[in-house]
Amino acid sequence: MFKIIKMAGNSFGKLFKLTTFGESHGQAIGGIIDGCPAGIQLDLEKIQTELNRRKPGQSAIVTQRKEPDTVEFHSGIFEGMTTGTPMGFVIKNANQKSKDYSHIKDTYRPSHADYTYDEKYGVRDYRGGGRSSARETACRVVAGAVAKQFLKEIQFNAYTASVGEIELETAIKDLDFDLIETNPVRCPDAASAEKMEAYIKQIRKEGDTVGGTVQCVIRNMPKGLGEPVFDKLHAELGKAMLSINAVKGFEYGSGFGGTKMKGSQHNDLFNEDGTTKTNLSGGIQGGISNGMDIYFNVAFKPVATIMQKQDTINKQGENVEMEGKGRHDPCVVPRAVPIVEAMAALVIADYLLQNKTAKI
Ligand SMILES: C=C(O[C@@H]1CC(C(=O)O)=C[C@@H](OP(=O)(O)O)[C@H]1O)C(=O)O
Structure with missing residues (x-):
């Protein structure tokens, strides 16, 4: 008897829709972007620049797998312009070292997806x-x-806000986003970035991993995006962020900190033009954007694969000892920054298409 189980959930978005395919050690990964409006003049170099911000092997504090991560578009673009038809793209895998994984064929890394994938599907490409x-x-x-180029007027700026206990202490309004790409941690404060980098290096030497947070600010937001009641804008942003690997938490606006305040302190009072004097709402009220900046935090756990011996179990349910092998990130946060921006752009693009009255 076959178990009737397939993998769903490979697509994101209603109108601006991304479907992805591929495995880490297969021939390629890729996707189809369906619903991107026609007539957008695409700067392909900018797309590659974004990929380069995420790619492995980019610095001494990330996985040393070396991938060119060159994207090839196979459809949906004519003479540099989107045609409104599905955009198929492929990124070839070039630097797989699959033998590093033979030890987990029948054994599960603690806190990794190994166990749940095996339990659910009964077969897994380990x-x-x-x-x-x-x-x-x-x-x-x-x-x-691609979504960012559709949303030219809207600015998406994510950055590393903490690594372990080391926190960026500058208030959002005082940050200089031009500093984000000036250090390998992607923290817009040189002193904090240095401490974070040194800490990640130390953690790597210990064969361990560490978590952290990415903060994202969306500026120049149109008013009116968000579909109450179940599809509130922050609900979709939350889903987008929580779908990123290793994410354990999402908060927007005042977030969990707001629980410690009184309404009289927390309410954002209006200016006559409808802007607000403060922005503890994080740019969203009633699930609808109010035109103020949207800002949110995304919490990343420490990577599950560590280079230390740990107790675990194998497929037979026997207790065994295992140690991680291969090339892994001691901290995913610096490479997660462009991923957070990308997911935010996908949400805003999708909601803009859903809301025909919004102007940008
Ligand atoms: C390859 C990437 O990161 C990989 C993410 C990853 C994992 O288990 O998630 C495991 C490692 O793969 P490998 O052992 O093949 O090097 C990382 O290097 C990437 O992000 O492009």
């Missing part, structure tokens, strides 16, 4: 984590980079 690998996020970055 090489490099297969479909559960964060390599899939390269496809999201491609689609997000």
